[in-house]
Amino acid sequence: MLRNITWIIGLSRSRAQIEGKPWVRERPWSVGYAKDNVNFSHHFVVAEQLLGERRIEEALAEFDFAEREGHDPDLCSAGRWTCMMLTGRFEAAWRESDLIAKRGKPDPHSFWDGQPCYGRRVLIRCLHGLGDTIQFVRYASLLRGIAASVSIEAQPLLKELLGLSGLADHVFTWNEPEPAWDQQIEIIELPRVFRTTLGSIPARVPYLFAPGGPGCAADSGFRVGLVWCSSAYDPARNIPLELAGQLCSLAEVQFHSLQADPGRAGLQRCVLPIQDVYDPSGSVIAAARSLQKMDLLITVDTMMAHLAGALARPVWTLLPYQADWRWMLDRDDSPWYPTMRLFRQTSSGDWQGVIDRVRNELERHCQTVAGLADVSTVERGSAAPGSVK
Structure with a gap:
């Protein structure tokens, strides 16, 4: 079974990451392991540091050293699993999952018995x-x-x-x-x-549908949804509203907040030209219908990024330097979501650089859209006599 890797390697981020410093995952005793029963390894600490710095091959070697020293093999497999998923070596990641399953340590989030699903x-x-x-x-x-x-x-x-x-x-x-x-x-x-490989990800979209949402007026302009805060699980994903608000200087864009609480509270205290369209009930179906009215969603790594991708809506996802394994390394696209672009921090904590790149791309995108509209107007104007304009 695919074990709950996040449960194995810890559910929280260290204060160093929150402060924008290189992240070393929490030590095992912080996630339910008895300190006296764990053989702590210098190589394991080094491996996690290297993984946080995205020095993948070096991290893999250190996880191997740590396991040979007698460090918890599930933790070492989990570290290698993350390395493999980040670099698209899914088959190797599943082999690590197989090893974890074979060892049989209880996992409250794992149910698959390894048997085929045919006819069941x-x-x-x-x-x-x-x-x-x-x-x-x-x-x-x-x-x-x-x-x-x-x-x-x-x-x-x-x-x-x-x-x-x-x-x-x-x-x-x-x-x-x-x-x-x-x-x-x-x-x-x-x-x-399904022993998914990088080439066999079922990436056809949309696969989620939210019928019944009202449409937009034809002259509503270029509408951009904005989400700047994720959950408390990983504060390093969050962008200060004042920084995200720099995007709002583009006059040709209408910005709409799809931000949930608690990040939504900051919107009431700012003077940015952002219309709050978030449904306070937290309804995901309402969020999906709002997304269908947007020409683009700009969001941090949160549920809304996945929702937009699953609905086949254009989405730009802004990622911290130590982004989650599912976004892999160094890519500006996602094999999971064909309509998604990724904008990554190039150094830990540098959201300003991300916002600058997003603003430039958004301005270029709006110019392209405006140019296409002008061409369409000219073509309609030169239509044959008697045609409908």
């Missing part, structure tokens, strides 16, 4: 974040092609959207009666179930 009634449980569910629920349609039936136990906020998208035979949420099943899988295990 499969229940997908969603125990991670909303973004994880949105990213990996694409695999439900693949499961339906081989399983007898597929049901999804979704987070309450996602139940309606997943039900409307027709990805499973049945969608329900926590504390609701669950259908009969033969096999259960946690949603983040699905890429490993």
